[in-house]
Amino acid sequence: MIEFALVAPLLILMLLGGLEVAHTMYVRSALVGALQKAARDISLEGASAGARQDAIAASVADAVHQIIPGASVTLGSKSYRDYRNVADPAEEYNDANHNGRCDHGEAFVDSNRNGKWDLDGSVNGRGNxxxxxxLIATVSYTRLGLTTLLAAAPRTVLTAKTLIRNQPNDQQADPPTGTCP
Known part of the structure; x- marks a missing residue:
């Protein structure tokens, strides 16, 4: 009996930790699935971009709220001209003097059409x-039961990201070029 009294707290702690990890994995998989479905929906032509973005945010939030009713869900989106611009978001430029900076009248591609060279050439929203x-979805929720007391942070924050290319329902316009100051 004494042995069980010594081992029981550790077993209970391991059980609670395992349940917390399993629950977090379940919420994350639901978030990723809802976000990927939203990505497929956002690429389709149809309603206005604002209405579509609101509907997609609501569908992701609904999927998460079925598991965790009190969760805070946010959805954001950025658009890039090409997949390689996601990995390296700086606008392309011709580094004629090989100094690693856009300067001295070097030509650049103005991907976000703001008239200046940027380290991040993305545009907020769905793009063209x-x-x-x-698409970036973030969920924040209070941890389960006793693990709230044992954890360093009382809230769990999960982030999911996915990429999708908009339908080629129109030709993509070439971005303007500019010169670096």
Whole structure:
């Protein structure tokens, strides 16, 4: 009996930790699945971009709220001209003097059409035809039961990202070029 009294707290702690990890994995898989479905929906032509974005945010939130009713869910999107721009978001430029900076009248491609060279050439929102859209969903919720007392942070924050290219329902316009100051 004494042995069980010594081992029981450790077993209970391991059980609670295992349940917390399993629950977090379940919420994450539901979030990723809802986000991927949203990505497929956002690429389709149809309603206005604002209405579509609101509907997609609501569908992701509904999927998460079925598991955790009190969770905070946010959905954001950025669009890029091409997949490689997601990995390296700096606008392309011709580094004529090989100093690693856009300067001294070097030509650059103004991907976000703001008239200046940027380290991040993305545009907030869904973008245009053939643009690559990066969807980012973030869920924040209070941990389960006693693990709230044992954890360093009382809330769990999960983030899921996915990429999809908009339907080529129109030709993608070439971005303007500019010169670096």
């Amino acid at each position: 035809a053939r643009d690559v859209v990066l």
